Amino acid sequence: MKALYPEKRLVNASMGAKVVAELRMRIITKAIEDETVLTENQLAKEFQVSRSPIREALRTLTAEHLVRPGRMGVEVVGISEKDIEEIYDIRLMVESFVFQRLLHQDNDKLVAELNKLVEMMKIAVKYKDTDEFSLLDIEFHETIIKSINHRYIAMLWSNIKPVMECLILLSMRYRMEENDKDFERVISNHELIIESIANKDTDLVNQAFYKNFNDVQNKVEQIWSNEEMMRIARDSIESK
Numbered sequence: 001m002k003a004l005y006p007e008k009r010l011v012n013a014s015m016g017a018k019v020v021a022e023l024r025m026r027i028i029t030k031a032i033e034d035e036t037v038l039t040e041n042q043l044a045k046e047f048q049v050s051r052s053p054i055r056e057a058l059r060t061l062t063a064e065h066l067v068r069p070g071r072m073g074v075e076v077v078g079i080s081e082k083d084i085e086e087i088y089d090i091r092l093m094v095e096s097f098v099f100q101r102l103l104h105q106d107n108d109k110l111v112a113e114l115n116k117l118v119e120m121m122k123i124a125v126k127y128k129d130t131d132e133f134s135l136l137d138i139e140f141h142e143t144i145i146k147s148i149n150h151r152y153i154a155m156l157w158s159n160i161k162p163v164m165e166c167l168i169l170l171s172m173r174y175r176m177e178e179n180d181k182d183f184e185r186v187i188s189n190h191e192l193i194i195e196s197i198a199n200k201d202t203d204l205v206n207q208a209f210y211k212n213f214n215d216v217q218n219k220v221e222q223i224w225s226n227e228e229m230m231r232i233a234r235d236s237i238e239s240k
Helices: 015-028 040-048 051-063 081-102 109-124 130-146 149-180 183-197 202-225 229-237
Strands: 068-070 074-076
Touching: 015 040, 040 051, 040 202, 051 068, 051 074, 051 149, 081 130, 081 149, 081 202, 109 130, 109 183, 130 149, 130 183, 149 183, 183 202
Parallel strands: none
Antiparallel strands: 068 074
8 A cells, every 4th residue: 555644754753653654644544444453463564564663553543542452453443523523622722822822922933933834835835745735734833832832732732743634634635636726725824823923913813813723624524524525635645
């Protein structure tokens, strides 16, 4: 099977990290169906690695509740619409808290960093590099979250990031296949976020935040509940 997770993101990653990233994406895209039993021996053979990185990967996926221990190996649990809603509940709480903190701090350095990321996102769109765009999008929001130097908020973000990253990659891949002009609106949303942070305008902050958040959440939910949209997103990966 062709890799479903962007390999360029994993160049310097450990073997365990590479395996878990790929398995996570296969489970979330339903390339591996729910209730499938996975064994260390089977996965070690497929990925051509020892059992140690496989064991590490399965521990991580178990902690993320994507698989559960079984008698013969682990059983794929997958991800439900309720799970996705709860992930975005956490994201909503984290980012809304962060945006309120930004109203009371110096954001000049942050604004400069965000502007650079948006310019890179524009280049990714120009060359139709959906995965690069998606990863820059995630970096954009992570940069905002980390700017307030709140350790426990950062921990909450890191807990939801791996699965959310897969959901965003799927959403963006679908958009590129169906309507690449939609990326202009996504870029515009991010520029509005930067403007709101730079001006410390409470109304504009709320407008920018909820406009972007609702857009992303709705697109992800549509893909998950629509088999044809999921197929298009998955096929776009496999055709690369």
